[in-house]
Amino acid sequence: METSVLNFVGTCEDSFLFEEAPSGMEEDAFRISNCNLSNCWIQSKEQKFLILRDSGSLDVQDLNLEERQQSECRFNIQYYLNTNRETTRKRPVILYALKNDQKVAVCCHDEQKICSQAMDLPKNIDEANHKALFYRTKVSTNLYMFESSVYRSCFLAFEPLEKGSCFYKLVLRHKLEDEPDEPCQVIVSQV
Numbered sequence: 001m002e003t004s005v006l007n008f009v010g011t012c013e014d015s016f017l018f019e020e021a022p023s024g025m026e027e028d029a030f031r032i033s034n035c036n037l038s039n040c041w042i043q044s045k046e047q048k049f050l051i052l053r054d055s056g057s058l059d060v061q062d063l064n065l066e067e068r069q070q071s072e073c074r075f076n077i078q079y080y081l082n083t084n085r086e087t088t089r090k091r092p093v094i095l096y097a098l099k100n101d102q103k104v105a106v107c108c109h110d111e112q113k114i115c116s117q118a119m120d121l122p123k124n125i126d127e128a129n130h131k132a133l134f135y136r137t138k139v140s141t142n143l144y145m146f147e148s149s150v151y152r153s154c155f156l157a158f159e160p161l162e163k164g165s166c167f168y169k170l171v172l173r174h175k176l177e178d179e180p181d182e183p184c185q186v187i188v189s190q191v
Contacts, residue, residue, distance in 0.1 A: 009081050010035075010091060019081055028128040030092050032121065033079040039191040041068065042075050042095070044158035045182075048168045049073050052097040052104055056116050060158055060168040071098065074191055075106075078121055080133065090135035090147065094121055105132040108150045112172045142189050145181060148172055155184035 006018040012035035019031075042050040044060065051059045051073045063073060080092040095106040102118050108131045109115040117132070125133060134146040134156065146156040157173035160166075175184050 010079075012079070017081070019083075029083045030080040030125040030130075030133065031083075032123045033081050035079045037077040037079075037188075037190075039074050040077065041073060041187075041189050041191060043187045043189070044168060045185065045187065046158070046168070048158060050075065050170060052099060052116055054099070056099075056104070056118075058106065058114060058116050058170050060170055068191075074098075077136070077188070080125065090137050092133055092149070093136045093146070094132045095134065095146070096121065096132075106134075106156075106170070107131040108148050108154075108172060112148075112151050112154055112174075114156070114170050114172055139181065139185055142187050143185050144188055145184050146186060153177075156186055157184045158186070159183075 006020060009017045009019050011017065012033070017033070017035070047062065048060045049063045049068065051061060053059055053072065067073070075095055075097050078094045078096065080094070082092050096103045103121055104116045104118050105121070107115055107117045119132065122130070129149040131150055133149040135149060137145045137147070139145060148154045151172055153176070154172040154174050157171055158168045159171050159173065161169055173184055175181070
């Protein structure tokens with residue numbers, strides 16, 4: 001009788017997810033999960049909402065109830081299974097929106113900037129990092145931190161365009177271990 005080792009990888013709704021333990025694998029690798037979270041708002045603690053404009057730009061602004069119903073402010077989270085068991089608290093994910101029937105992902109860009117990019121979500125990621133892959137850590141109900149897999153210790157955050165401005169932008173914020181988490185916390189709520 002052949003046996004294999006199974007590793008617990010997480011939960012999805014009312015199911016427990018396991019995967020067969022890799023043998024001899026030394027690097028991180030990711031496989032797309034059947035679980036995803038659809039139609040969510042991504043917002044700051046100041047109640048500013050992330051929006052994907054027709055131009056492809058990612059903007060952040062106040063939205064009234066009617067404006068929140070627009071598809072441009074609805075995002076999805078695609079979960080990935082991680083072959084590395086050391087990071088079980090950090091769930092690998094890709095944030096994306098649908099624009100003209102195409103998936104547009106939130107990506108890390110040169111010089112630690114954030115941009116949107118149309119892409120087919122990868123089924124497998126054979127590297128330890130990917131421009132669209134973030135490690136999601138749950139802080140509390142609906143409150144999360146998203147760490148870049150490309151720029152470690154850099155998290156998605158909402159920051160004012162200028163000092164004292166009421167206009168915000170989505171950025172990658174570098175956070176040291178001993179710094180407070182609050183500036184890097186993002187609200188994710190179901191529509």
